[in-house]
Amino acid sequence: MKGRYDVIIVGAGPGGSITAKTCSEGGLDVLLIEKRQEIGDPVRCAEGVGKDALKKHIEPDNKWIASEVKGSMLIAPDGTEIKMSEDASSNMKVGYVLERKIFDRTLAQKAAMAGAEVMVKTRAIGLLRSNGMVTGIKAMYMGETHEIKTDIVIGADGIESKVGRWGGIDTSLKPGDIETGVQFLVSNIDPGEYNKFYLGEKYAPGGYQWIFPKGEHTANVGLGILGSKSGNIRAISLLQRFLEIHMPQAKIVEMVVGGVPVSGPIKQTVTNGLMLVGDAARQSDPLTGGGITNAMDAGKMAGEVCIKAKEKGDYSVKTLKEYEDKWRATIGKELAKSLRVKNLLIKLTDEQLNQLAHSLKDTDSSKMELLSLLLVLFKKNPKLLWELRTLFK
Amino acid sequence: MKYDVVVVGAGPAGAIASKYAARNGANTLLIEEHPSIGSPVQCAGLISNAALKECEIGEGNFVLAKMKGAFVYAPNKEELMVRGKDVKAYVIDRKIFDRSLVEHSVDEGVDFLLKTRFIGVERDKISVISNGEHKQIYADVIIGADGIQSSVGRAVGIAGCKEFITGLQFEAPYVAKDPEFVEIFIGNNIAPGFFAWVIPFKGMARIGLAKHPNDSHTWHYLENLLRHPIIASRYKSSRTEYVLGGIPLGPPFKTTKDNVMIVGDAAGQVKPTSGGGVYMGAICAKIAGEVAARAARKETDLGEYEKRWRNAIGRELAIGMRMHKSLGRLSDDNLNEFISFLNQPEMRKIITDYGDMDHPSILLQKLASVGNKKQLIKLLGAAFKTLF
Numbered sequence: 133m134k135g136r137y138d139v140i141i142v143g144a145g146p147g148g149s150i151t152a153k154t155c156s157e158g159g160l161d162v163l164l165i166e167k168r169q170e171i172g173d174p175v176r177c178a179e180g181v182g183k184d185a186l187k188k189h190i191e192p193d194n195k196w197i198a199s200e201v202k203g204s205m206l207i208a209p210d211g212t213e214i215k216m217s218e219d220a221s222s223n224m225k226v227g228y229v230l231e232r233k234i235f236d237r238t239l240a241q242k243a244a245m246a247g248a249e250v251m252v253k254t255r256a257i258g259l260l261r262s263n264g265m266v267t268g269i270k271a272m273y274m275g276e277t278h279e280i281k282t283d284i285v286i287g288a289d290g291i292e293s294k295v296g297r298w299g300g301i302d303t304s305l306k307p308g309d310i311e312t313g314v315q316f317l318v319s320n321i322d323p324g325e326y327n328k329f330y331l332g333e334k335y336a337p338g339g340y341q342w343i344f345p346k347g348e349h350t351a352n353v354g355l356g357i358l359g360s361k362s363g364n365i366r367a368i369s370l371l372q373r374f375l376e377i378h379m380p381q382a383k384i385v386e387m388v389v390g391g392v393p394v395s396g397p398i399k400q401t402v403t404n405g406l407m408l409v410g411d412a413a414r415q416s417d418p419l420t421g422g423g424i425t426n427a428m429d430a431g432k433m434a435g436e437v438c439i440k441a442k443e444k445g446d447y448s449v450k451t452l453k454e455y456e457d458k459w460r461a462t463i464g465k466e467l468a469k470s471l472r473v474k475n476l477l478i479k480l481t482d483e484q485l486n487q488l489a490h491s492l493k494d495t496d497s498s499k500m501e502l503l504s505l506l507l508v509l510f511k512k513n514p515k516l517l518w519e520l521r522t523l524f525k
Numbered sequence: 526m527k528y529d530v531v532v533v534g535a536g537p538a539g540a541i542a543s544k545y546a547a548r549n550g551a552n553t554l555l556i557e558e559h560p561s562i563g564s565p566v567q568c569a570g571l572i573s574n575a576a577l578k579e580c581e582i583g584e585g586n587f588v589l590a591k592m593k594g595a596f597v598y599a600p601n602k603e604e605l606m607v608r609g610k611d612v613k614a615y616v617i618d619r620k621i622f623d624r625s626l627v628e629h630s631v632d633e634g635v636d637f638l639l640k641t642r643f644i645g646v647e648r649d650k651i652s653v654i655s656n657g658e659h660k661q662i663y664a665d666v667i668i669g670a671d672g673i674q675s676s677v678g679r680a681v682g683i684a685g686c687k688e689f690i691t692g693l694q695f696e697a698p699y700v701a702k703d704p705e706f707v708e709i710f711i712g713n714n715i716a717p718g719f720f721a722w723v724i725p726f727k728g729m730a731r732i733g734l735a736k737h738p739n740d741s742h743t744w745h746y747l748e749n750l751l752r753h754p755i756i757a758s759r760y761k762s763s764r765t766e767y768v769l770g771g772i773p774l775g776p777p778f779k780t781t782k783d784n785v786m787i788v789g790d791a792a793g794q795v796k797p798t799s800g801g802g803v804y805m806g807a808i809c810a811k812i813a814g815e816v817a818a819r820a821a822r823k824e825t826d827l828g829e830y831e832k833r834w835r836n837a838i839g840r841e842l843a844i845g846m847r848m849h850k851s852l853g854r855l856s857d858d859n860l861n862e863f864i865s866f867l868n869q870p871e872m873r874k875i876i877t878d879y880g881d882m883d884h885p886s887i888l889l890q891k892l893a894s895v896g897n898k899k900q901l902i903k904l905l906g907a908a909f910k911t912l913f
């Protein structure tokens with residue numbers, strides 16, 4: 133490691149790696165650090181992404197695509213199935229389930245090959261400042277503290293970002309804003325061709341339960357619950373019970389636990405000499421919990437703003453704010469819609485969810501994406517979904 | 526819980542042993558202390574053709590690149606090109622590889638428990654901590670596939686392996702001389718007692734070394750390696766992943782006791798010349814699994830495992846161990862001489878025809894039949910004599 137870089141990125145998940153790659157390709161001198169010794173491990177994610185959203189950033193490669201799916205299937209508490217697809221125009225498979233252990237590493241490798249210096253086992257422990265600007269980081273590497281100077285620090289260090297906090301941004305979450313997730317990789321099952329979402333209190337109070345195909349006979353099976361809704365029930369017990377009932381033959385070959393923020397966006401994601409990207413900026417979808425492609429999109433935007441800032445020689449909020457404006461106008465808008473839908477959904481009882489599912493009995497939803505499906509639902513159940521009336525404008 | 530066979534440790538040896546136990550009719554449980562398989566990685570991730578074949582899982586998406594040969598660099602930088610006729614080895618992602626092996630084992634009917642740590646064994650009763658809770662599992666036969674410094678082996682008083690070497694590796698962008706060739710560096714200042722390697726894949730490479738643990742400066746040697754002019758001209762910066770681990774060399778005198786056997790790294794079933802453990806581990810794990818299943822039905826005893834695995838790989842292990850010892854004792858001048866000896870055209874042809882990562886003894890025999898025996902004996906002394 134050197135004593136100075138144009139940009140230092142903390143955290144080598146998809147958001148951090150895309151930021152690093154974008155900056156390097158723009159000619160900046162970049163350091164990307166990761167505290168773990170292995171990137172992409174442990175995986176804390178259901179690993180689903182939309183094909184088109186992903187292809188904007190990277191050419192798909194079978195090495196890190198575990199399987200392809202036709203779309204999503206929502207399953208009401210009484211078992212009624214609703215099929216959906218993000219691409220209304222085709223019969224093609226629209227989604228990938230990734231092998232994130234390989235995917236995340238591939239992205240970091242691409243950043244390194246684009247010229248960024250990537251250092252694992254390197255932990256940020258604080259920021260350097262001068263005259264109200266963030267001017268570098270303090271990092272631990274091989275038991276030694278290094279002070280490394282830079283023009284811009286990117287916090288891509290996950291939920292409740294420390295980098296953000298050190299920079300004076302409140303990144304803390306209330307327990308009620310975190311969905312507690314647990315997921316098993318199971319084998320010896322038929323995963324089907326859709327990402328399945330089981331809705332309702334009986335599966336996951338305040339959240340949902342999912343099955344994402346990951347190969348011929350394996351899948352990610354998990355659930356997220358909201359502490360405020362689930363009382364004393366533990367996520368892992370609910371998931372074990374689901375397996376016993378729905379897939380008794382399943383064998384668990386891996387398990388992960390983690391938290392997903394579902395509170396909606398954070399108030400501030402830039403300050404003088406600092407930007408936040410990905411989960412650090414709470415850019416995950418509060419409805420689906422998905423955050424990979426949002427983080428990559430945001431990483432690209434942040435990288436582009438870094439390049440502009442370097443050209444101007446100004447790293448203050450004035451310049452960096454362009455990132456904030458840009459992501460809020462795009463990703464942020466989607467997040468706001470999702471938050472409203474989620475807030476309504478968790479209020480519905482299992483009977484109401486069943487009623488919504490039954491109202492689609494004569495509708496072919498298999499070519500609809502979420503918003504069009506919601507519109508159909510709204511027309512058929514205006515009373516129940518009255519809160520969503522402004523969503524479709 | 527009651528099983529015919531319980532296998533401790535879900536690395537390649539444990540996965541294969543459990544699969545073979547189940548295939549031979551045993552009600553089998555595989556336990557793994559970590560919440561995911563294959564983490565942390567403790568291996569360079571280069572396996573031979575034969576090793577992959579022994580694993581019986583085909584060429585999955587864990588294959589990152591295929592290697593056709595190697596450049597070996599002597600301390601004086603002389604380059605020896607070792608080229609096979611076709612693909613000799615695979616660069617693999619160990620996490621995905623290990624997980625595929627377990628999935629195949631589970632498909633064979635094996636029960637699998639994660640986050641379950643072996644604590645101790647008392648006759649047919651194993652104590653574990655599973656997801657934080659103390660539990661007891663009954664088993665007729667216990668297989669310890671729990672790696673270097675096996676807890677299972679220690680619990681029943683099976684001695685550890687004879688020797689350990691320590692390895693350290695990282696990944697980074699690298700401009701390999703040939704993307705299908707591994708680069709090997711030998712020398713007492715580079716990796717005393719073993720060697721350093723560069724394993725290329727897709728514009729990246731795994732750069733690492735293993736050495737005698739006589740001093741504790743593996744990190745120092747790795748930094749030093751990066752200043753080697755050949756590596757310095759091909760590597761710029763970055764470390765996108767670190768792997769560190771110990772490699773056991775030389776099996777203990779016994780690998781079974783009562784109703785317990787150990788297999789894989791735990792039993793030192795590792796090629797002493799390369800440090801690779803998948804090939805030998807897989808061969809022995811199959812024997813272990815089959816014998817365990819039959820022993821659980823009282824059709825045989827565990828002595829059969831001991832006998833059969835030593836028959837299968839004992840000679841290769843013994844010769845490999847001697848080669849490792851002989852090579853490890855060579856001065857840099859001797860190593861230079863050895864590489865230039867191998868670099869003669871007729872020697873290179875033999876290497877191409879008979880070179881085999883898994884059976885260096887065959888190569889040694891062939892070299893001896895053509896080359897100057899005196900020179901070989903001088904260099905490899907003890908190893909060479911055992912062949913005749």
